Amino acid sequence: MITTSRDPSSRLKMFAKEMKLVVPGAQRMNRGRHEVGALLRACKANGVTDLLVLHEHRGQPDGLIISHLPFGPTAFFTLCNVVMRHEVPDIGTMSEATPHLIFHNFTSRLGQRVCSILKYLFPVPKEDSKRVITFANQDDYISFSIHDQAGHAGAGSHGRCGVALASLHQHGPQAAVPERRLRGTPGPERPPCSGGCRAALSRAWTQDVGPVQPEIAGELPRRWLGM
Structure with missing residues (x-):
């Protein structure tokens, strides 16, 4: 909700x-x-x-x-630094498919805790889903962005593993999120x-x-x- x-x-x-x-x-x-x-x-x-x-x-x-x-x-x-969809030029339509999730640099115990809180907001994606949400942690600022991928996604458990991407196209809001x-x-x-x-x-x-x-x-x- x-x-x-x-x-x-x-x-x-x-x-x-x-x-x-x-x-x-x-x-x-x-x-x-x-x-x-x-x-x-x-x-x-x-x-x-x-x-x-x-x-x-x-x-x-x-x-x-x-x-x-x-x-x-x-x-x-x-x-x-919140950027909404209508503020991104030529953004196109936004897919509502269940996304694959990419978490980068959540290595500390606190980072793993935050990673768990975020990832369980999302259901398990289908392997052929082309929607990707990235959470990248740098200096405890979590950069959040949404893209559609062109290429093949090699998804593992709950969609979090290496994903081979040919290209990415932004299709959603983005923000920096310090916990x-x-x-x-x-x-x-x-x-x-x-x-x-x-x-x-x-x-x-x-x-x-x-x-x-x-x-x-x-x-x-x-x-x-x-x-």
Whole structure:
């Protein structure tokens, strides 16, 4: 399920529509004035497996929450340099086939955790699917892009292995996504992130990011929760 923060701008609404095309089988829901707790209860009652919440700042998409239901984990991402489909010249139509996934440089324990959160948003693709989504990690910024391939895809388990590509044509939105935080299910009933969890994540970010350390512990900004 994909939704937005309260009172979304036209640009955020458009981005939510494009994200619906990115994730096969996803549904888009107008946020209205619903609180996060009510959204979670509705999703759990209807068997929704993941809740994605998009946020913005002054009309520019700048945040993404991915929460796996019913028990988490939940990842908080910052979005930057977002480019939507209508901003790419001669982009053509966008396939809605289940994509093959390429993950590059997710080698640390934290990177593997983030990789798992992202890859299980997508069903297993068919071997002849020509749609490719790339998540490339560099200095803990995840570059995200969508392409259609011309050539042969040698797909392995869940579509993640070497893919021989003759050419790639961009057919979807793209963004840089620095990961911010991991914890359990959001909302009033969420389990707290333990001290050991916080320490482990802090050490991982210190090793991977170096001197630039995003916040790991603490409360989510109130504007992200639409309060």
